[in-house]
Amino acid sequence: EDQVTQSPEALRLQEGESSSLNCSYTVSGLRGLFWYRQDPGKGPEFLFTLYSAGEEKEKERLKATLTKKESFLHITAPKPEDSATYLCAVQFSGGYQKVTFGTGTKLQVIP
Amino acid sequence: EAGVTQFPSHSVIEKGQTVTLRCDPISGHDNLYWYRRVMGKEIKFLLHFVKESKQDESGMPNNRFLAERTGGTYSTLKVQPAELEDSGVYFCASSQDGRLGGYTFGSGTRLTVV
Numbered sequence: 733e734d735q736v737t738q739s740p741e742a743l744r745l746q747e748g749e750s751s752s753l754n755c756s757y758t759v760s761g762l763r764g765l766f767w768y769r770q771d772p773g774k775g776p777e778f779l780f781t782l783y784s785a786g787e788e789k790e791k792e793r794l795k796a797t798l799t800k801k802e803s804f805l806h807i808t809a810p811k812p813e814d815s816a817t818y819l820c821a822v823q824f825s826g827g828y829q830k831v832t833f834g835t836g837t838k839l840q841v842i843p
Numbered sequence: 844e845a846g847v848t849q850f851p852s853h854s855v856i857e858k859g860q861t862v863t864l865r866c867d868p869i870s871g872h873d874n875l876y877w878y879r880r881v882m883g884k885e886i887k888f889l890l891h892f893v894k895e896s897k898q899d900e901s902g903m904p905n906n907r908f909l910a911e912r913t914g915g916t917y918s919t920l921k922v923q924p925a926e927l928e929d930s931g932v933y934f935c936a937s938s939q940d941g942r943l944g945g946y947t948f949g950s951g952t953r954l955t956v957v
Contacts, residue, residue, distance in 0.1 A: 775950050830891060831888065836885070
């Protein structure tokens, strides 16, 4: 069964303290891996798509990387406005367009 | 452009009643998806429309759930009769060209069945 596991469940950082979030997956043929950000009371907001091992994407203080078994979301010098839940999702071959989500990492950045 | 709109934002109903959730996708988006998050669990896929046709409904939990998409525009998700375990947040998302995972989500409908 396809699974997506995110760690840690929660992360508290001081402003400017860089860190990484992990997303590991077991799928029978990865078609794509996606990162979303979700704020309280809102729907997930799309950040990145990664398709193959070795691929990297960047946006402001966020950088996503992908290996054959996991993805990392690196947050460099975070600010309080980066506080949110970060969700990882995967799409596998043969699954049409549906994606499987992880449970997310709740990030809190303290000023 | 206007985003994905869902309503109501909250709904509290009694067990056994019927509830209808509505989703208005971004204009021109052929692909429309329903997902839900039950308390403490991950967001899970329910179904996918391409225009007015159901492309994939493998995530629909049982026959108490009925989704429709009139004329390929807005979509409704009806739960009849509602059970306690149906409580959760129901998200709708849309995409223009089915790009993998690059959906635009609505803010969701929080459904509470008491």
